[in-house]
Amino acid sequence: MGGKKELTRKVKQEANRLGFPLVGVTSPDPPDRLDSFQDWLSKGYHASMDWIAAERSLEKRSDPRAILPECKSILILGSPYPAPKGNLKGGNIASYALNQDYHEVLTEKLKCLVDFLEEKVGHPVPNRWYTDTGPILERELAMRAGLGWIGKNTTLINKEIGSYFFLAEILLGIELVTDPPITESFCGSCTRCLDTCPTGALREPYTLDANRCISYLTIEHKKEIPLDLRPLMGDWIYGCDICQIVCPWNKPGAEAQHILEELQPRTELLDVNLVADLDLSQEEFSNRFKGSPIKRAKRRGYLRNVAVVLGNLKDSAALPALVTALEDQEPLIRSHAAWALGEIGGGNIQELLTETLLGEENPRVKEEILRALDNLSKSNPAG
Ligand code: SF4
Ligand code: SF4
Secondary structure (H helix, E strand, O other): OHHHHHHHHHHHHHHHHHOOOEEEEEOOOOOOOHHHHHHHHHOOOOOOOHHHHOHHHHHHHHOHHHOOOOOOEEEEEEEEOOOOOOOOEOOEEOHHHHOOOHHHHHHHHHHHHHHHHHHHHOOOOOEEEEOOOOOOOHHHHHHHOOOOEEOOOOOEEEOOOEOOEEEEEEEEOOOOOOOOOOOOOOOOOOOHHHHHOOOOOEEEOOEEOHHHOHHHHHHOOOOOOOOOOOHHHOOEEEOOOHHHHOOOOOOOOOOHHHOOHHHOOOHHHHEOOHHHHOOOOHHHHHHHOOOOHHHHHHHHHHHHHHHHHHHHHOOHHHHHHHHHHOOOOOHHHHHHHHHHHHHHOOOOHHHHHHHHHHHOOOHHHHHHHHHHHHHHHHHOOOO
C-alpha cells in the first residue's frame, strides 16, 4: 500500500508540475449515470454528432475496460485556460479556442506523465489517453475522481478554479490510490445559465440539447444554421461562453495563475475583423488558423458563421463584403450571405439580390435569396 500511495503522490505532483493543477484518480468501473446518457441520446440531443451514438463507442463509454482491458485506474486531469475577457473586437470566439489547439498541447504533457510513471515503476505500463476526443464519459469520471461536479450548464465545475479548464484522462494498467468522489451538485437554487442561454439549449437543468447550442451550431454543425436560431447567435462566430460567464463559480482570476504558457490566447486571434474574414481564401484561412481549434469549423463553416454575425450586427459597412460572398464557390456561404443581406438591406441590395437570383443555380441558395428579398420587401415595401 505504501508503494502505491507514494507512487500516486509522485504522479500527482508531476501532473501539477506539467500544468494540471487538477488531478484525481478513479477506478475503471463503469460510470454511474449511464442511463441519463442513454436517455440524452434517445432524445436526439447529440444532434448530428453520430460518432457519440455509434455502438462501438457506446460499448467503450459504458466500460473503460472496453478501451483498455488491463485498466486498473484512471487519472483525470484538468488544465485551465483563460476566462473570457469580454467581447472581442468584431465577433466573439469562445475563450478555449483562442490559443494553440489544446489537443496538441495537452497530448504532449500526457505523454510526459506516462513516461514519468514508467520510469518510476521501472517497466512499461499499458495506457491510453484522451483529451476530450475519446469515447469516454469524462465528466462523470471526473466527478468520481473528485475534480468537481457537473453543473446545470453541463460543464464540470471545480470549487476553486471554476469551469474554464480542459479535461484529459489517462487509463492506466497499474493501480493508484483512488480519490473520494464528489456526489452532489453545488449549483443549489441557481438557474443563471438556464435563464441566460440565448437559444434555450439548456432544456432543463443538466440537459443540453446540442441542436440548439451555439457551440455546436458554429463548430460541429456542417449545414445551414436553422433560420430561427441565426438571430439568437448574436456575435458568436465560434463557440459560446455565455453559460459559463454567468456562472457564479467562475470567479475572476481564479484560473489565471495555473495557465500554461502555450494555452495563453494568440494575440492575432483576439483581433477579429469580420468583413476581412468573409473574404478569406482557403489558403488564407488555413494560414490564419494553423494550429488553432478554429480550423475544425473549416473555411465554409467559419465564413457561414461570420455571415450570420454580420447579419445580426446589421452594419451597412459589411454590405460590399457580403455581396462579394454571394459569388463564393461554396453554396453554404452564398446562402448565409444572402440571409445577412436580407437582414441589413439598404442601398441597391434588392436589385443586386434579384440579379444574383437569375444567375444562381443552387436551389438552397435560390430559396435563401427569395426569402431575403421577401424580408426586404416587408421591411421596405416602397423599395
Ligand atoms: Fe447556451 Fe451558449 Fe451555453 Fe450553448 S454554450 S448552452 S448556446 S449559453
Ligand atoms: Fe450551476 Fe448556476 Fe453555474 Fe448554472 S450558473 S452551472 S446553475 S452554479
